[in-house]
Amino acid sequence: MSDPAYRREELLITAIARLLEPCRSVAVGSASPITGAAALLAQAQSGGRLRVSLLGSHRHNPFTNGGVELFDCAAQGRIDAFFLGGGQIDGAANLNLVGIGAYPRLSVRWPGSFGSAHLYHLIPRVILFREEHTRRVLVPRVDFISAAGPTSNDVNRRGGPYALVTGRCLFLFDRARRRFRLASVHPGHDAGEIAEHTGFAFDRPPEVPVTPVPDSRTVAVLRERVAVGIAEVYPRFAETVFGAARTAA
């Protein structure tokens, strides 16, 4: 791939957008330019059917009751999909956004749990996204559970992990087995490499497909429409990834 027709970020955005296809409403939290762009791409591809809420946006903000409204909507079942990440993610899909070490004596402190502990329980299709795919991030067991993966004790739990997208591959989460399954590897990566860089055990089919790359039409939508939308909240990201597209605003 000496001259790819798409950027790395555009592949990830497209892969994440595909996971949103059946959804009617998606919300995007803070510090999330790639997942925000994916939500806007999915919205464009849905012909506007998908309702998108981007935290920090005025244009993509359907709420009038303050910061609590996203959580109220999630608790009522009005939101189909959301994105979470984490400094550590383990094989049971527990997420750590707090830090490394024995809490509260942490050796590394990250920002904190934000709304993850709540939304992970309540939104049916939570897509985990963490670009860095290393044993540092994908660990056997998180040091602190900000948001808990599904457990055998869950009572009336509607929400939880659906997929995990990294810079190398896409996993789907098997709720019954409470394990990840390798669903596809991004172009230029392979299953052996995934196992080498993943700190937890996961299932994999005998043949692992390659993540579909964005076609030229999708790339055009990204650079013309999504770039303008995402620049409102993430101007530096829009400039870096989509470059001149931003001036189209």
Place this chain on the structure above:
Amino acid sequence: MAHKVRLPTPTAIYSVRSTMMRGPIATVEEIAAAIPDGALVALPREIDGAAMAAIGALVRRGARDLRVLCVPQGGLQVDILIGAGCVAALETSAVSLGEHGPAACFQRAVAAASLALRDSTCPAIHAGLRAGEAGIPFMALGGVLGSDLVRHRPDWRVIDNPLAKSGDPILVVPALRPDVALFHAPKADHEGNVWIGARRTLMTMAHAAGTTFVTVEEVVDDNFLEDEALAAGTIPALYIEGVVSVPGGARPLGLAGYYARDDAHLAIYAAAARTQAGFADYLAEHIVAARAAE
């Protein structure tokens, strides 16, 4: 509601209550003086309107032992207060400078264990404030179960839903009643009412807090409560102890509809704050000098 108070200057307005208690609040320095050491201070999300000029005044007055409640997360406001040694305790769902990276003063304070830190999650802070504004002792909240946050919050409880026939566990969190809410808003009227538009979290903060101080872009000769379109987005003066007109009072952060966040300045801050010495230089140049220049 308080009866009408007409003031000699359009840059300073105040409620009758504050007049009787401690005289007019006309400057951010007076806001800072009215927030005592040790107070529990609620600060908003930065996109809701941060009273940065008043934060600077708190630093200049050498505020100590503040207990800060981030509603529901923190950034520049609380990082500066922590770096300047104003904060003893912090309750928040997160602290970060967003696109500008980690909040370094916060990280140093956690590493040094110099903060009494209560890690939370956004909706738990909203729920606590809802209980606070309703005057009830706690609020129930969905989700969160299984999170280590619950284990580390002795003030939270998981109970069985008392209205269910059998086990239906649910989290309850105690009411949050901040001593003070402090934020920046677009405009106030001459009655001391503050228009916040759709930033409803500020309304909840003002309802739950013992008292509220607000800086605004402008004070207009009007009564927002007489116009229903404005009244819906207005915090009545009865909740507000002092309003000060500070055009640009959220800078270097932004205020929607007025001015954008100054990303170049925030990058300078983020770089400086990586070391305590760099932070001290930033403070001297941008916070302490701001007063000297007046």
